[in-house]
Amino acid sequence: MRERKEFRRLATVEEVSLLIERHYSYFPEVEEVPIEKALGRVLAEDVLSEVDVPSFDRSMYDGYALRAEDTYGADEENPVTLKIIGTSEAGKPFQGFVSHGQAVEVATGAVIPPGANAVVLVERTESRGDTLLVFKSVPPGKNIQGAGTDVAAGETVLQSGTLLGPREIGLLAAIGRTRVKVLKKPVVAVFSTGNELVTPGNPLDYGKIYDINSYTISTSILEDGGDPRILGILPDDFDSILEGIREALEWADLVLISGSTSAGAGDVVYKVIERAGKPGVLVHGVAMKPGKPFILGLVRDKFIIGLPGYPTSALITYRKFVSPLIRRMAGLPTLKLTPIRAKIGRRVRSPLGRRNFLPVAVISDAEGGALAFPIPTGSEAISTLSRADGYIEIPENVEYLEEGEEVLVFPFQEGLRPADLGFIGSHCPGADLLLSMLRKKGEFRIVRANVGSLG
Structure with missing residues (x-):
């Protein structure tokens, strides 16, 4: 029988963040890229x-370049008459000089010819052959963008x-x-572990499931400014995982591995990290839900992080601990999305002693406020997060949230607005058709959760 290890002590959420801060030593490299x-x-x-x-004085509008003093006193009743001596187009400057009583037609962005110090708009002029009538006076510098002013x-x-x-x-x-x-973007090695996992696109045998975490985690890394390298699926085997981690440590700046992080008989990641080098495992287990089996390790001054195998647990712990780490490594600020005030839509029970990150959908109420409804599926389901708008944090010492109690919803994306319609119940093809028709009618935002029969 394989050894089973119990979680001896669960670290708090704050302790994990402090340990990451204390052991952080990454210094980014610099590279040169085309713009x-x-x-x-x-x-x-x-x-x-x-x-x-600009590197030259240029006209801000279509018009005529001239000497400002030649226009003084001009108005609709008493226009000034000038001689048009040429044209200056964008990229094709006029080659002559503007003297007293002369003007050059200019296009927007064209070079102001020598001698001219102002531009009168074409709307304030009338041309008759090479004669120009100016109906408005302009001061020096008018309608000219000077060299170096930008x-x-x-x-x-x-x-x-x-x-x-x-x-x-x-x-x-x-x-x-x-x-x-x-x-240079931090390079992040991404593994999934599990004898039950199959790469998407391959046949799915009985008892097998497709690898989800490699793709949800790697795309999250991209969003956070990292360079993910998906290295495939490793079996729940000590030697295979150890070899994979040791090879990744040679070139990766950070190693992420999902699955096999709990305390079960087949969960070996914590043992592998201990064998890989010192100081080894810093945290094995966090007082949070979901995400209890989270592992934080350090080998050769590089973090090795074990994410839980359940998709929602993996993404919640990634967002809480890994996202800020990768963004710091990439030189980006920590992502801080604006929370939404809402009322909880039903009574919620939360486990005492663990911080509960509860995925919720946000729906408009009749008064124009927001209601937060917990997603009924658990951390084992990828649909939990795909249907959630964000999450609420329930403190370790709170066991119940009563219906109608005010909460803060931390959105998964900026710009979240409450849904216009929420649909919760058994899957129904008729409801699918109705919701599809509603979406086509306008900018309806609809959330739905298929929970099966609750009767």
Whole structure:
């Protein structure tokens, strides 16, 4: 009979976070990438412009470049007459000089020719051959964007640590940069363990299930700025898991392994981490629900984290402990989504002594407020999180939440709004058709939970 280990002491949620903070030693490397591949990356250098932007005086509108003093006194009754001597188009500057009594037609973005110091809008003029009538006076500098007024040569345009989005990449292009130094994404090795697991796309034999966690965890890592490497499924075998972890430690910055983390006879991850190196296991078991079998280990100054095998447990513990860690490694701020105030839709019982992260769906009530309904499926079901809008945290010392009690819902995504309609009950093809028709009618937000017969 294989050895079974009981959880001797459950760490608190706060203790796990403190241990991660205490043992954190990762220092990111820097790499250079083309700006077209820099979206979502974190800048690793201060960027100084080597050029003025714009590098020349340019017209802000279609009109005529001229000398401002030539227009003084012009109005609708007494227009000023000037001679049109040429045209300046964007990318094709006028090659001459604007003297007293002359004007050059200019397009938006075109170079202001030498001698001119203002632009009058085309709407305030009338052209008759090479004669221009100006019906409005303009002061010097009017409708001209001067060289270097957007960005001056030598100016710091972006600072190290900036998250690069479309606007920042556009600014890099504006100053002529084609490549930029960014923080290298932390490389995260992702394993799933379990003799029952099968890679999606393969036949599913009796007693087998598809690997879920490799994909939910790896896509979560992508969202958090990491570089996930899915390494497949390992059997619940000590030597196989040990070999996989040791190989991953050679090149990965962080190792995540889901499954085989509990205290059962077939759960060996905690033993493997102890064998892999020192200090080994820092935490085995957390006072939370779901997520009790969470493991935190450290080998060669690299974290090895064991996530529970149940999909909801894996994602909740990932979000609570791993997401902040990876985002810090990637140079990103911890994701803090705005909580929603709601009232709990039914009475809830919570286990004393464990922090309960309860997945809920959020639905509008008749008064325009929000109701939070617990998702009826458990942590073993991936549909629990796919149907949940967020979760509520129930403290360790609270056993009951009464119906109507106010709670804070921590959303899984920013911008959450309560659903217009909630549907909870047995699966019904007729209900599927009705809900599909409602969605096509407008911007209805509908949540549903198929719970089977409760009678």
